[in-house]
Amino acid sequence: xxxxxxxxxxxxxxxxxxxxxxxxxxxxxxxxxxxxxxxxxxxxxxxxxxxxxxxxxxxxxxxxxxxxxxxxxxxxxxxxxxxxxxxxxxxxxxxxxxxxxxxxxxxxxxxxxxxxxxxxxxxxxxxxxxxxxxxxxxxxxxxxxxxxxxxxxxxxxxxxxxxxxxxxxxxxxxxxxxxxxxxxxxxxxxxxxxxxxxxxxxxxxxxxxxxxxxxxxxxxxxxxxxxxxxxxxxxxxxxxxxxxxxxxxxxxxxxxxxxxxxxxxxxxxxxxxxxxxxxxxxxx
Ligand SMILES: [Zn+2]
Ligand SMILES: [Zn+2]
Ligand SMILES: [Zn+2]
Numbered sequence: 001x002x003x004x005x006x007x008x009x010x011x012x013x014x015x016x017x018x019x020x021x022x023x024x025x026x027x028x029x030x031x032x033x034x035x036x037x038x039x040x041x042x043x044x045x046x047x048x049x050x051x052x053x054x055x056x057x058x059x060x061x062x063x064x065x066x067x068x069x070x071x072x073x074x075x076x077x078x079x080x081x082x083x084x085x086x087x088x089x090x091x092x093x094x095x096x097x098x099x100x101x102x103x104x105x106x107x108x109x110x111x112x113x114x115x116x117x118x119x120x121x122x123x124x125x126x127x128x129x130x131x132x133x134x135x136x137x138x139x140x141x142x143x144x145x146x147x148x149x150x151x152x153x154x155x156x157x158x159x160x161x162x163x164x165x166x167x168x169x170x171x172x173x174x175x176x177x178x179x180x181x182x183x184x185x186x187x188x189x190x191x192x193x194x195x196x197x198x199x200x201x202x203x204x205x206x207x208x209x210x211x212x213x214x215x216x217x218x219x220x221x222x223x224x225x226x227x228x229x230x231x232x233x234x235x236x237x238x239x240x241x242x243x244x245x246x247x248x249x250x251x252x253x254x255x256x257x258x259x260x261x262x263x264x265x266x267x268x269x270x271x272x273x274x275x276x277x278x279x280x281x282x283x284x
Pocket of ligand 2: 025
């Protein structure tokens, strides 16, 4: 499995769209791995995770063929993870030549509702009819082509909302956890983790940077992520082959790439950056 981070920033990006704080200025000056666009990842060529407003930028930056994307997983309906208007220019006259004209979308009912509210007056029938929606509930497992996908509940957003994080397994058994935006995991999610085989990649919500999320907030910081990593090793979801990766960063977390690396490396963790690519091979 090829797994690529396309965007690794929180909602406002880093440097943030409208901000001139110290950390935004430092990131802009340093450039490189400190420039973080809104969160998105791609598995091989055909499975996209989230659809942020920076999707088009990611296509340009990474030279992606997004016409080949057959499966779209949406974690939740915050704007940095789902910008539904983009789907109104998919298919029909807007992209007459596509490898995969049909798209299967997996998300919560709430996410589909946002699509209807934002796009219904704009999308034409041909584009709409090429989208096939699969509404998930927490702990549902579905088959998206060659991928087995389980939606796990996130501790993020408010009462009545349905944010998910995803466990994705390919045909060869390569196992990836994309855990944004998660907050601290519920006991049932820990139970799920403890029943699974060791993962190949676990991507962890590090939005708060140097500040802990106190197990109650909708995001985590480095102190929480280090605690999570220890516990994942204890229960066997992470072992010495697992890439444990800090991801989804904000200027409000203050830590630039090198500072994050200095905190992650001694604990055997890695730090994401836009464009970071991992080739994950089966343990079989
Ligand atoms: Zn986010
Ligand atoms: Zn800022
Ligand atoms: Zn969010």
